[in-house]
Amino acid sequence: GPDGGFIEISGKINLAYDGNADLSAPQGQAGTLLFDPKNIFIGATGTHDGELPNIFKDTDPGVDYFISATALNALTGTVILEATEGIEIQEALNLLSSNITFRADTIVANASITGETITFDGLSTVSLQAPVTATNLNLKAHGVIVSNIVSNEIQTTNLSIIANGSWIAAPVKGSGTLTLDTFSPDQSVVIGGTVNTPAWDLYDHELNRFSGFGTTVIGKPGNTGSLSFVDNPTVRNFVRNTNLTVNGMGSLQGFNQDATWTLTGTGQGRMNNGDVAFNFNNVGRLTGGSGRDTFVFNPRVDFGGILDGGTGLGTLDYSNYQRPAQVNLAQNQATGTLAVFNIDSYIAAPHQGNVVSPPQQISPVLPPAIKDAVTVTPPPELNELHSNPTAHPNHGNQDQERALGVGDRHGVERLLDGLDLEGAIAALDEFFAGELLNYLGKRHSGRTLNVAEMQDILKTGSAETGLESALIYIFLRPEHIDLILIPPEAAPIHYTVPVAKTEVLAMVQRLRQEIGDPVRRMTVSYLPPAQQLHQWLIAPMQADLDRFGIEALLFSVDSGLHTLPMAALHSGQGFLMENYNLSMVPSLSLTQTQRTNLNQASMFAMGVADFVVQPDLPAVPMELKAIAATQTQTQTLLNDKVTWDNWRTHQGRGVDIVHIATHAEFRPGAPDQSYIQLWDEQISMADLQSIPWREQGVNLLVLSACRTAFGSPEAEFGFAGIAVSTGVQSAVASIWPANDVATLALMKGFYQHLTTAPTKAEALRRAQLDLLNRGITLDGGQLVGSGMAIDLPSELQKLGDRPFHHPYYWSGFALIGSPW
Template sequence: TGTVNGNQNLTLTTGTGNITIAGAVGENQTLGDLRVNSSGITTFGSTINATSFRSDAGGTTQLNGDVTTTTAGGQYYSDKVIAVGNISLTSDAIDFEDTVSGTGNLIVQPFTPNQAIAIGGSSDRGAGTLDLTRRDLNALANGFSSITLGRADGSGKITLAGDTTFNDPVTLRSPVGSGSIDTRGYTLSGADNATITLLANQEITTGNILNQGRDITVTSTDGSIDTSAGILNSSSNTGNGGAIALRANNDITTGNINTQSNQGSGGNLTLESNRGSITSGNLNSSGTTLGGEINVSASDRITSREINSSSSSGTGGKITLSSQTAEITTNNLNSFGASNGGDIQVDADTQITAGQINSSGTIGKGGNVTLNSPDDIQVAHINAQGGTNGGTVDISTEQFFRATDTFSALNGLNASISTIGGSSGGSITIEHGGNGVIPFDVGNATTNGTAGAIASKNFQITPLQSFLFTYRQDNIQIISVDEPITRRPNQPNQPNQPSVNPVDLTTPQSQPHSPSIQNQNNESQKLDQSIQAIDESMSNDFEQYFGLSHTSGVTLTETRNTLRRVEKATGIKSAVIYALFVPETITPASVSALGLDEASAELLLLRSLVAQDSDRLELLLLTADGKPIRKSLKATRAQVRSLTKEFRRTVTNVQSSRRYFTPARQMYRLLLAPLEQDLKQQGIQNLVYITDTGLRTIPLAALHDGNQFIVERYSVSVMPSLALTDTSYSDIRNSQVLAMGASQFNNQRFLPAVPVELATITQIWPGKSFLNQDFTLDNLKLQRSKIPFGIIHLATHADFLPGKPTNSYIQLSDRKLPPLELRSLGWTKPSVDLLVLSACRTAVGNEEIELGFAGLALSAGVKSVLASLWAVNDEATLGLMSEFYQQLKDAPVKAEALRQVQLAMLTKKVRIEGGKLITNKAEYPLPPELIRLGYRDFSHPYYWSAFTIVGNPW
């Protein structure tokens, strides 16, 4: 017959005769129950769509198209089944009594997408589960191109209900929604030409998966993989090992994985986690002729036992370990090759800890070893020796490297690192973060160094030797910082001297005796003059850049009076910290050029007027009551410049969640750690930094002491100088806000959150808002002339560019406005207490840009500016600004309000969730452009540390 349609039941019975339906069954309308009874051959020439299907006369059913049944009656085949071409069997119940054969691709799947599937059990579980029992699976004859169990849009759970073996390539899939796979407690095996593939959207947990010499692939699209309840084994005793690949969006946890070969090549082994960590047992891809490559890559930490890609007669496989945001901890790494060693590369965002590293080659060359981490690196030893050429060893850390064990090198030395080769030795480069303060010790691996020798073909460094600075010996390099050429007078070279050398400004070291009252008065006067000169020098930078008239610096007495006045009004104890660079060598000419005698010079921080890479960093702490404290550091301008660049680069990389950690700690050690004891003793709560060139665009709030960010203890702000800042205090809570902004631009990025930002601000704080076409210079002037707004909030693009001050601009709807032109708007009568620029973008590495940003309040003619060092994304800015105005209601000073916002973002109290912006005290609906983001928190310092109070923080 031809096509069969209709919603009635159909039964065809022929005894021993054949049945042929050439066309589709239920093509236009699903048939009812379909039953065929023939001991002959029943042929369906096309697809079948019915409520149920049953063939039960012991003949043969030939399927030339897909079979779909829609009810619990399912599909029941009591006779032989021949699948011609690619066939899909879709039903919530499927049973096979006899063999099912074919050469195409066979798909067996439930009709209901979220239906569970049980594989390999002894009996059916009943409704709600598609049971493919041991009998059903044994019916599948060897010869299919592939077998797939599960739907392409399936979301039901797939479980293994008994030990199961497939003879053809098989895929278990549940790749949508809550789809998961669990094979624990049983063994999933492959035979003949089978490959095994598991694919789920969520968690995949397995027991043993065994597939001799053939591939195993496990993929969780949006979940985790855990195979620790068993082993994964694709090894082979007769041929090549099969490849094994595990890929997950979240964590991967495994037991032992084995792709080795005792006769051929080991299979490649891949573990990849997009957003999570990887924890594994032993990984073995060793082979006789070739070791398989091993690649382990994770966003978070990697923890592994031994990793072996060696080859007993050929070349070892390459080993690659990479963590984007965290540490790597592993046991021995072995890529040895009887011919050539395989390369080994380990890249981590924090620490690397490894056991013995062996990339040696007996006959040919050793493999290269590369270890990269901004944090500590520790290994047992590194053997990259070769029969002909040694491999290269390249180690790079911004902290310390330790090789804690030794082995017997080819030259007989007890070595921690050796690249000796029969013809030539490989180069050895160790770049560490001792920075001329912590030495690298050969023969002492306690802090920074090796337990044994470092050896190449013709050169070696043997214990005990210590290297404070960069050292090169042919192809062996220990890189830190170059040894300074010049030194301070009367100070011998003292390599073991501590990195911070405090000097009390009030007690010149050249006069240890108690001075007379007259001498005390003279020294106090000189001290006042010295601090005034420092502040005046800082002011000069900005006055020259902005073309302003000269201003005298502020004295110590005036500074103390300001800090006392603020403390009395607000209860906040503040400190002023000057961070500046001073000459490496103080010469008589530099002293006389400032009109000072030698005694006065002892009291004065001589700021470098001409920047030199060798200039040293100095800190000067001023408080309301304590003595001025000076700290002299060994860090040079060049070193600080490099560190500052790295700090900003890493803290703005939100994809790398902890790469900023090491430079954040190093910046803390330079800019705050030397003063911490004094700050704690005086109960300081607010830090005001006045910084030199190269330090003015540092995200100070993100400095980290190893336990917490400094914003968790202090509010932080920057000033151009005390003399150029209006330090008077007024309660900003009595002010109104003028909020203006633009969301649409002709030639710049769209800012979709700006309308919500302006509406939210004026909902929280009394004032008025204007958007897009109403955001003009004329309207800005008009509105401020009508009402003396104490807060002006501009939600728009603002760029600080190199060159003249007029190159920088704030984008209004009708023009670009240089910040310097704001001074002409009369905002000092009465004064604007706070200007907020919520979408700033500041470049780095240019003095003029730094002056433009740090001088914002000065150029705009306002007391304070809240601005960002880089362009933070729209939704984070919306969250920060909304929370800021909430905090401003209660905080005693502006800097403390900002600190509370930054803490709220850090602790995820400000976030996007459920289509809303959630803050500490309120929830705000989001525009459609931002709803699509789903859940998002702003705990990474990229989101919150960019925002800085410039000018008066009170």
């Protein structure tokens, strides 16, 4: 008999579907129901027709469409819900009589789903926030999130995850095959997680979420990315217990123990590493670990790819090859391969006389695999804090003779361990100052402040602004964190938090990844690392911050934390910047702390919108126009007028604020490796020191589109030291380049608030709150809110309507130097 029919339901204005569609066929296959509006919301009921004029009045048509769960549950056959932007499931679905596909840019399931075959086919994000039960479950998107599932878990027979990144924070139970594949063919995968690559990191705690699967398949033919394994018990258990097969990757790197790679065909074979073994197919390159890796050729096999011995010892074994083989290690050549590298020896077939080139150590033509310098613990769960922090009052004897060499890390540790807290604070400030000045190639022209002088600065700032301020030092040791709180008047307090430095830095990396990943911008995947870092770095002091009535926090932090977006730390109730205005001081003794009134400031602003190599910044002309309107005196330069000569000519005496809206990057290496992109040249950050900033009276420098390399101490020092290196009192800079329109909104708000806020840090906080609380949005081709209505050019109108509440848009901006 004939198959069932095909029904398409779409709408340009609105869609409310809460009826039944008969897709059955008397003898053939059940039919297909296709929805294809712009956004779909699945709830308890469809849209109420009588309320439509009120719901959609004065709004952009075609935005929100509603389908009832009851209607979907009644369907049989194949159901496809396709939207151009988003799908949100708000009501439980029971789809045992149908196979359903959700297809959209972003898909969020906030209610449970039961079905046979359920497919979430996303572009940006698929986020499961409720239980799912299915025979076959398919998750596909740049980012896949499974979290916040308390009462149940994901239950399926077969599960397929196709993604470039994931956050698995809930149990996933199966009984069949687990398939893990990359959304982009060139994406790399690290089983066990790492902080050293931009790969899809499946951390240990994510691997532990999977259970019951009989087989795991990773990759597919045609993939060009790499697959590697962190060698630890969790990863080994995962590989061993799930009968792993690698079905296609550009390269495959093994474990850091002795391994045998048996080559059985072109791009295929089996890796055996003691208690762990797996098969692989369609792999172009094999790389050993730090142990002894032996590549065994089965009879007459042409592997057809590259064999790399890695950082350990590599051996080619032709003992079973059954035909002549030639090896020339000096030329990186060996029969049955495309090339060989880092091979130390070979085993010829018995009586084979035509293997050439004696075994020898050679310099590899290709760089060897990078060996991890440190072991990084993957992010723990949100509620995992190893133990309660310990608070120490200041028991130091001020008359006690202090240890020599206090301006180094070991000197600080000795003083802290000896309970000389005031000595440790002075030593820590000196140490942080010395690190920065050493990078900048400068000498300390002042002296180290003592605690009483630091508190005098805090009291003065509090009295002049009405905001009670405190200074916080964060010092990372291998085994724990030292937190030091200096209130304006009471004695300093020292807290120790038993969390290793590697854990902290791994969590910082995780937070930056979650916030900065564009595919997760409609999710709250940043919350677990944001809340964990708050638990480690802020929560131990919270009771004392409340007791002292602190409203402003000045952070002086250890290496690795300079580019932590402090504003995004989350207490579980709100972001840190919702309760405090924040600033980063590399060292209080290097900071110009006198308060300057910028309510009637003069500004020199310049920006570049059009670039040859780097991405254009089309909002820059509007940014310059918008911020110029907030100040009484403003000079502006745009595009080809932004040259080094013009900069030095126009920036003269009497300028309070210098605003630079162009690409800038803090990079590893010396200061001359970091740059600001002008119209026709790049000038290094070191070149900025040739401008007499302090003599000209410049108080504030703003870099609105800069990027800072993560994991590089030099890049961090460049970012943290921008105020010190130039001589300005304060700087505002971005850790990452945010959305062009969001930057326009934040900068316009910052300068508006600067005319009324008591401090620069408070002005930045208010501008960030405008974005967080959706006070400024992109609506109908305009940037609207907080007294602004800015028409955007056509290339920016294509972004569509959107808020800017996600921390990606606002938390990357930090105030460096004096908050006052």
